[in-house]
Amino acid sequence: MGIKTHTTRKTPRPKGKGKAPKAPMSKKTTTLPLLVEVGTEELPWQVIQPAFTHLARAIQKVLTDKRISFGAVRSMGTPRRLAVLVDEVSRKQESSRREILGPPKSAAFDAQGAPTPAAQGFAKSQGVLVKDLQIQDTAKGAYVCVVKEEKGRLTGDVLKESLPGIIEKLSFPKSMRWNDTGIRFARPIRWMVVLLGQTTVKFSVGGIVSGYTTCGHRFLKGKRGKRATISSPAQYVNTLRRVGVWVDPDERTAILKTRLSSLAKSVKGHPFPEHADSLLEQAVYSLECPHAVLGQFDSLYLHLPQEVLITSMKEHQGFFAIAGAQGQLLSRFIAPTNMKLTNMSLIRKGNERVLSARLADAQYFFNEDRKKKLADRLDDLNGVTFHKKLGTLYQKSERMVALAPFFAGASGDVQDKECCQRAALLSKADLTTGMVGEFPTLQGIMGREYARHDGEAESVCQALSEQYLPRNPDDPIPASELGQRLSLIDRIDTLAAFFRAGVIPSGSEDPLGLRRQAFGLIRILVEGTVDINICSVLRQARAQLDAHGVRGNHDAQAPSEEDALLTFLAERVRFYGRTQHGFREDVMDVILDRPTPDSFHVRDVFLRMEALQAMTAEVDFEPLIIGFKRANRLVDKEQWTSSQVDSALFEDPTEGELFFAVDKARNALSSLMTQRDYRGVLLTLLGLKPAIDQFFTAVLVNAPDAKVRANRLSLLSVVKHVFLEFGDFSKIQVQSNS
């Protein structure tokens, strides 16, 4: 069977009398659907959706660039195929007409009308004969011009040239070679189906020639075997279904969801909600024929911590855990399968055996680990390196214990302090347990479980389990205050230590995830209940590093290390404000660009930003800033330092009114600032607007009398300093000019 030839459908000429319409009008271009399927060996599930999305975008772009009109675009895929379907693709490219201007007519032709070298050169460069040059009248005069008409080519011919590059250029986080064509792809490409209407668009990529034969499900045989011929793009989805492949991810999601809930319902449960969504996505992109089987494990294992059970099911096997009506785990699981057989018992049994072996291993670790108390494991931490320049985890724990008192509650409660130190002491001990060695994601969680077993205080246990929160931007911060403190202590020590060791993130380099650590720190400080001055705890953290003999590369430059850290943290605050709250950059500048004093209260900084961001919506805000900036500019220009105002020198009532208003505002501000009522502060400043505006309208600051002028500058200096109490408003960018 050869390649089907495409027959052009000719538009019939209208019958009847009269002239036929001009050619371009009558040739009503027909459209055809397009299918591009790249068949591969099993792709990693994470790359499939991004890959077919990129493929679709690249195809749309090429159609647009090549002047080929098209309709709806759909993209889809499974582990073994990336597919794009485009409706109503124009059968032919639009023709194009381009005019290229050359030299002026006067330079191109001499007085006799003979072409000069300029004309000859231009014609040559454009690949035309001199006689083909035309003259175009432009606003600047007559110019020589070449008109290039490109006739629209058949879409199939255009695609034949463009598609190979598009497919070869698809990029993946990791790609590989498999043959000597030099092509790289996530996994080997084994076939391609490219159809425009019923015709194949034939080309080759990585040694594979496109055709119209696709592969069905690896193991399920369709009516026509595992291979299938796609007769037209419209038949693609249905044809694949007949050979056991559900190519549309949405369809697979729906099938799996139904299957999951019906299986779970059969045991009066539901898929454990916290991981169901992410697992579902993984399953959808791991299967061509979505199905699932319900399995069971020995209920004795239900005594293991819930997280251990869930991790064993989810991370290793991709199984869904099932929760009962009260949210408790049931001794059941659902395994997604790529096979749908009448008898699933063989598959079910296999999956049960695997899980049971995993749980037996977990049980073994759980029993062994509890034979040794967490507190007795501290010595083992001596053998675990935190970082080659920063000593062991034992030393890190010691530093954390020493830092704990500075994070304990403001009340100075002794018990509180002891809990905090205890939590810091035990925080890393679970890293030496067999369970965490086997399931690293259970760090902290196992600390809680083993601490409970050892009879540690419940608040300490909870803090241990929360110490790594938030791990990522979607995670909650620790719920308990002790948990927040422990997480802060850990992060502060880590940041101070790595900055000391000179391991500082730069550009895209942040191998140890310090930015993420700092981001979590900022979130806890803003969203949590612990209120600390970062500067002072950082100083303590650095003192601890000194005490432990951790030396940096540039010991003498200790102050710059502190600066670097504060700048880094300020940058993270900015990132937090930008990404989580959409704060304006200039709003953040007002607060962050102040000369850094001894204190850096992250929450305070955040509250100011938040209040200011809200205030920017007020109608009077910009005019107020314009007034402030004017005052600020005058004071700065004169480098005016005095704030001594003598009311006897007032010549205009607006001076007295401004003086009175500012004085009143200053008094109000001091208590508002203490209460962190930043909205109140800003409203008070906003209240100064009429007085400032009237002042500038009524008086000339540069009065002829030097004393009056000095007095007015002093008054403006007072105004400036009242604003500075909150932040540097000169950073605000106003739209209109003052």
Place this chain on the structure above:
Amino acid sequence: MTVQDLILSLHRFWAHQQCIIFQPYDIEKGAGTFNPATFLRCLGPEPWRAAYTEPCRRPTDGRYGENPNRLQHYYQYQVVLKPCPSDVQDLYLASLAQLGIDPAKHDIQFIQDDWESPTLGAWGLGWEVRLDGMEITQFTYFQEAGGQELNPITVELTYGTERIAMYIQEVESVYDLVWTDGVTYGDLFHASEVQFSTYNFEMADVKMIRTTFEAFEAECQQLLQAELPLPAYDYCMKSSHLFNLLDSRGAISVAERTGYIGRVRALARGCAEAYIEHRKKLGFPLLQPQGASQSVKRKQKRKAS
């Protein structure tokens, strides 16, 4: 199907696919990849097809014979094909069918598993193959080995012999596997698991091993200087195993770990470079038609004797 029947079936299957049925290499190693029939033969332009059983030692995986699924010594069944055939997945599935595992009755999935061996300076992309949820094979398209970019690409199939046998024989403990009629896996290996776990975790003389590591490393370097990549590679393998022993004794910190791995990797890279050079000097004999290659081999032999 007994364990030895399973091995024999795989031998027959892959022999039929023009594989050389190779034998295990007589030096301790953590994986079949270390066997020169994989690590060295995947280098350079010469084609190569081999299949063999390889005993593997992973000291940290010992469980004193108490865990039904974990062993510090077990057998991998290893297949290497270079260049990789385009139907290699189908070939692999056919080999399973040979073992009585009918893909149409099970759920076989190819789950992404990108392989990397920091000690060998090697990596590749591929899958772990799961049979009804159980990992039975590691399937890798090598991209680099000994720090050398590979061309042509070798595909490596590593069957978990015991796992597959347990599945086929439907036993819950590896020690219950029937090796051949009347002899179980436990009969053959249980005592060795107990004794070696004790040795690996408790008895191995750390000081002696550290010193020996240094000595083997030096030996490897000296042999590389002498342009003897094959014996040099022996000492690279030995060093790697000693590193594993130190690891199971808990004698190396995280920081030291990276250091040791780097040292073994440097040896592996040296061996890889020297091996390619050596094959090049021979004119890459396996690239030649069969006859020519034989005569070169004979000539070499005559020279040696």
